Amino acid sequence: MLDTDAEELEIRDFIRTLKARHGYDFAQYAPASFKRRLRALRVRSGAASIAALSRRVTDEPAFLRQxxxxxxxxxxxxxxxxxVFETLRREVLPILASYPRIHIWQAGCAHGEEVYSLAILLQEEGLYDKSQIFATDLNDVALEEAAEGIYPASNARLFSENYQRAGGRHSLSDYFHARYERIKFDESLKRNVTFASHNLSTDGVFAEVQLILCRNVLIYFNDTLQNRVLQLFRDSLVHKGFLCLGxxxxxxxxxxxxDFDTFDQSARLYRRHALR
Amino acid sequence: MRSAKTAAPRVVVIGASVGGLEALKQVLGALPADYPWPVIVLLHTSAGYRGTRLDTLLAQRCALPVREAEARRPLEAGVVHIAPAGYHLLVEQDLRFSLSVDEKVSYVRPSADVLFESLAEAVGVGAVGVILTGANDDGAAGLAAIRARGGLAIVQDPEEAQAPQMPQAALRMAGADQVLSLEAIGARLAALPGESA
Structure with a gap:
């Protein structure tokens, strides 16, 4: 028997433990990249094996965050x-502008880069004050970092280039302060953002929105979980609401x-039909 | 237990970087239209084709259909699947692709190490790993993973490679079953299915 077969068993046991003890279900994640992350986590946390990780996550509840x-x-x-953001700005926001209130769900917001991108778009199109962004993730550490809006200054150049290519009306540096190798985005950008814990594997609809952004999240899921999440998105969107994927x-x-029409193929923008 | 040697599905995976576009055209050009195995190709964007469609560029010189690999879609016999720019490409145990935007590995995404390692775990002895020209070390660890599980490793002769570092790194870390010229690699890949029938 190869070591890898033993590892497979340890991984399955780890997934079971995490679900039984803490209610987080990774069984429906695409296994190959999940395995890579789990191995990296094992190395980073100094555990001798995946089995040791399972024991630690059982014995030490605080380890769960990590x-x-x-x-x-x-x-x-x-x-x-x-x-994609250029298309959102040019094609989607003018349609959303007709609503008295704009509700947007950023699902799987991780460290919040796209939340601030979206906030800046809304601001520049004069829609921010009537907008509400729900930014969710299952990872509380990432949510806390997202709420801080602090990124390594080494990213500033790439972020700025992307911003300009997305049709930015100013300079991205107008929206952040640089200090100690870090850039921090203006607090005002998150005045209408709600950061919340939400697990796409297990949680349900929590808001009715006109636009959902969920980019590069579904690639990590198997068919079953992907379909569950997409049905959740469908049920969370208003009639003619937009879904933007990776x-x-x-x-x-x-x-x-x-249930959807393709609105813009290259931006992966889809639009919900009326109920049939 | 893993399946017996004859039962393992065979998959060819090719990694290349600088100089890789021309090298790939030559190798893929040698494969016949009825090639019975899936072929996966990973070319780093640093190889300079960014902005151009790699599948179009390669299809001109290849008798097989060339398509970008998509998440959750199966590997197909006789199709050249291309790793999309900006994403790691992985092969699952059920012989479907998956994609990730996790950190770069060996300073690149897509990384040949990630792809080769996942394929090694998915098909074991069925993997045929090929490392071509390139100016970094990506793919060496992945080729070692393929060899460790009994797969076949072919490396372009560094003397001939436009950029020798990637083949050299592969030979240093993984070794190879065969070190060949591009012309011989094409011929070898074309002949392999007949030999294992």
């Missing part, structure tokens, strides 16, 4: 895929394919 942070943090950037994500081959 585990969730290690298993769920996608790396993002502001205005990632700038054409650049390599699609509604093709999913159970909600017929």
């Amino acid at each position: 585990v969730l942070a290690g298993l769920s943090v996608p790396v993002s950037e502001m205005f990632r895929d700038p054409w 650049s390599k994500e699609t509604l093709a081959h999913t159970t909600v394919e017929r």
Whole structure:
């Protein structure tokens, strides 16, 4: 028997432990990248084996935060895929402008890069004051960091380039202060943002919104979980609401394919039908 | 237990970086239209094709259909699957692709190490790993993972490679079953399915 077979068993046991003890279900994550994250977490936390991680997560409840942070943090950037934000600005926000109040759900917000990107878009289009952004993630550590809006200064150049390519009307540096190798975004950008813990694997609808952004989250899920989450999104959207997915994500081959029209293929923007 | 050697699905995976576009055209150009195995190709964006569609560029020189790999879609026999720019590409045990935007590995995303390691775990002895020209060390650890599980490792002769570092790193860390010229790699990949039938 190869070591890898023994490891498979330890991974399955770890997933069971996390679910039984803490209610977090990673069984429906795509296994290959989950395994890579779990191995990295094992190395970072100094555990001798995945089995040792399982014991620690059982014996030491405070360790859970670190585990969730290690298993769920996608790396993002502001205005990632700038054409998507350009399309949101040019095509979607003018439609949302007709609503008296705009509600947006950023699902899987991680460190908040896209939350601030969205806030800046709304601000520049004169819609921020009537908007509410719900930014959710299952990872409390990431949510706290998202709420702080602090990023390494080494990212500023990439963020600025993306912002300009997304049709930015000013300079991105107008929105942050640079200090000690860090940039911190203006507090005012989050005055209409609610950061909240929400687990797409287990939690339900919590708001009715006109736009959902969930980018590069579904790629980590298997078919079953992806369909569950997409149904949740469908049920959270108003009639003719928008869903924006990651650049390599699609509604093709999913159970909600017929509930949406493609609004802009390259931006992965879909629009909910009327109920049939 | 893993399945017996004859039962393992065979998959060819090719990693390349600087100089890789021309090298890939030559290698893929040698494969016949009825090639019976899936082929996965990973070319670093630093190789300079950014902004151009790699599948289009390669399809001109290849008898097989060339398509970008998509999350959750199955590997297909006789199709050249291309790793999309900006995402790690992985192969799952059920021989479907998955994508991730996790941290760069070996300073790159997509990383050949990530792809090769996942394929090694998915098909074991069925993996055929190929490292071509490139100016970094990506793919060496992945090729070692393929060899550790009994898969086949082919490395482009560094003497011939436009950028020798990637083949050299692979030979240093993983070694190889064969070190060949591009022309010979194409011929070897084309001949392999007939030999294992």
